[in-house]
Amino acid sequence: MTILRTTEMYHDSASAENAKQRYLQVAGGSTPAEMPEFIIAETEIMLCELLKQVGFAASNGEACRNITGRGVKIDGVTVEDPMLKISITEPFILQFGKNKFIKIKGGNHA
Numbered sequence: 001m002t003i004l005r006t007t008e009m010y011h012d013s014a015s016a017e018n019a020k021q022r023y024l025q026v027a028g029g030s031t032p033a034e035m036p037e038f039i040i041a042e043t044e045i046m047l048c049e050l051l052k053q054v055g056f057a058a059s060n061g062e063a064c065r066n067i068t069g070r071g072v073k074i075d076g077v078t079v080e081d082p083m084l085k086i087s088i089t090e091p092f093i094l095q096f097g098k099n100k101f102i103k104i105k106g107g108n109h110a
Contacts, residue, residue, distance in 0.1 A: 035101040038104050043088055043106060047063070047085070051094075072096055073094075075092050088106040
């Protein structure tokens with residue numbers, strides 16, 4: 001039994017096909033076409049704090065470990081500095097691990 005058929009058992013065929021396409025897109029190194037957005041009021045924020053605010057990390061320690069472990073990307077570029085302060089001047093895509101993506105926008109970019 002394939003994954004697609006297993007997914008169809010619990011969801012409809014269209015949902016299973018959408019999940020398959022998203023998987024193929026992300027596994028191929030692309031970002032998903034649709035992703036949640038997070039609007040932040042601050043114009044500057046520490047990356048560790050941002051990871052906590054969007055729900056990708058429960059603590060600063062977890063956020064820092066994932067950054068130093070090369071598990072965080074901004075617009076496809078791996079970030080390795082856990083003390084990075086981000087200026088939010090333009091929207092960007094934050095990736096955590098291989099499968100978590102969110103578009104970050106400043107309050108004035110909504």
